[in-house]
Amino acid sequence: MRIYDIICNKRDGKELTKEEINYMIESYCKGKIEDYQMSAMLMAIYLNGMTDEETANLTEAMTKSGDIVDLSSIEGIKVDKHSTGGVGDKTTLIIAPIVACYGVKVAKMSGRGLGHTGGTIDKLEAIPNFKTNLDKEEFFNVINEVGFSIVAQSGNLAPADKKIYALRDVTGTVESIPLIASSIMSKKLASGSDCILLDVKVGSGAFMKDIDSSIELAKKMVAIGEHCGKKTVALITDMDIPLGKNIGNALEIKEVVEVLKGKGPQDLTNICITLSSNMLYIAGKGTLEECEKMSKEALKNGLAFEKFVQMVERQGGDTEYIKNTEKFGESKYKEDIFAQEDGYIYSMDTEEIGIASVILGVGREKKDDKIDCLAGIILDKKTGDKVNRGDKLCTIYSGDKNKLDLAKDKIIKAISIQENKSKKTNLIKASVFIDKIVKF
Numbered sequence: 001m002r003i004y005d006i007i008c009n010k011r012d013g014k015e016l017t018k019e020e021i022n023y024m025i026e027s028y029c030k031g032k033i034e035d036y037q038m039s040a041m042l043m044a045i046y047l048n049g050m051t052d053e054e055t056a057n058l059t060e061a062m063t064k065s066g067d068i069v070d071l072s073s074i075e076g077i078k079v080d081k082h083s084t085g086g087v088g089d090k091t092t093l094i095i096a097p098i099v100a101c102y103g104v105k106v107a108k109m110s111g112r113g114l115g116h117t118g119g120t121i122d123k124l125e126a127i128p129n130f131k132t133n134l135d136k137e138e139f140f141n142v143i144n145e146v147g148f149s150i151v152a153q154s155g156n157l158a159p160a161d162k163k164i165y166a167l168r169d170v171t172g173t174v175e176s177i178p179l180i181a182s183s184i185m186s187k188k189l190a191s192g193s194d195c196i197l198l199d200v201k202v203g204s205g206a207f208m209k210d211i212d213s214s215i216e217l218a219k220k221m222v223a224i225g226e227h228c229g230k231k232t233v234a235l236i237t238d239m240d241i242p243l244g245k246n247i248g249n250a251l252e253i254k255e256v257v258e259v260l261k262g263k264g265p266q267d268l269t270n271i272c273i274t275l276s277s278n279m280l281y282i283a284g285k286g287t288l289e290e291c292e293k294m295s296k297e298a299l300k301n302g303l304a305f306e307k308f309v310q311m312v313e314r315q316g317g318d319t320e321y322i323k324n325t326e327k328f329g330e331s332k333y334k335e336d337i338f339a340q341e342d343g344y345i346y347s348m349d350t351e352e353i354g355i356a357s358v359i360l361g362v363g364r365e366k367k368d369d370k371i372d373c374l375a376g377i378i379l380d381k382k383t384g385d386k387v388n389r390g391d392k393l394c395t396i397y398s399g400d401k402n403k404l405d406l407a408k409d410k411i412i413k414a415i416s417i418q419e420n421k422s423k424k425t426n427l428i429k430a431s432v433f434i435d436k437i438v439k440f
């Protein structure tokens, strides 16, 4: 078999065989296929798609490219969660401590930023000394003691995805249903949890821009999960506006703390309550209504915040930064952006805002770029808000003064101010189960 022929087959719209997919993934992991060849293949998949069978075979090959974690030595039901990626999406850091308050275990292996979206690991690394690389024994100890742990996807968990993910990030091949489904599900299947909650984002800041493609992606992932014996549910959630107010690694940790203390923005708090309720529900902790009450209670009584502090401490992070987030300090440079006319914020091009955050230093433009952990954006106004000319829309932060101008330009273009208010939409659009779809 030659990778050249397999690339040509996909380029010409042919269906790849299981053998071709296995050969491609195995050889790429062994370094026998070059990055430029895999990039060509990814672009061919992006342009021509994959059948359900090809996607399932790709997921299986990527899952088997590394270890399959055995979580059986951790007591209790293990629930995993995965978001397809958004702007300002820090939900994992809020919902894992909430469900841990009720004995549901979360063994979370997270990723870094991808394209215009942020990554949980980059956010956690903003906390001084926080260790995102624990060995297996330590990872299990933290889960048993605290109820949850969040680590970087280890070198040997779906290593094929790790290599392909980094390549997709810089080759314009992220927004592809088979590539996203196989990337997410290979990691989830290799991670060993009993149940999986998927948060499929839809809207201008998501990889899926419309409800139909987000439901198609959700259905594919739920089918793969259930086929492999995992209870899997997907929520379709709104990403037409950044989630919460803060975008950026340290800035998002600050906002996580606000939500965990019951003082966070309403949109972020509500979405976290819905996600954690669904996690508790699939773990069998009660009806959805009961699980919602439990989630709210864990925020109100401060137990979820305590869990978060415990996890940070167990993973070596300096908890003083969590107890007093002012300690993070501020970026060297900042600039306010003001409304240039009267009206309502009609829409926000959330992908462009995500790209502006990457320019500021929140994410990487090249594979080996360093993150600026204090860089980012704090939004004062969001879609639906009334503004007068001269009102502050947001503040942008960066350690590099030159980046402010570039990002500012993008943000001004991304925020549309009009005379009329846009229609309010639900944050939760639909729930996708193996046998039904409920739209809200």
Ligand code: URA
Binding pocket: 083, 084, 085, 111, 114, 174, 179, 180, 181, 183, 184
């Ligand atoms: N998250 C992932 O893990 N993979 C993708 O492809 C997109 C989002």
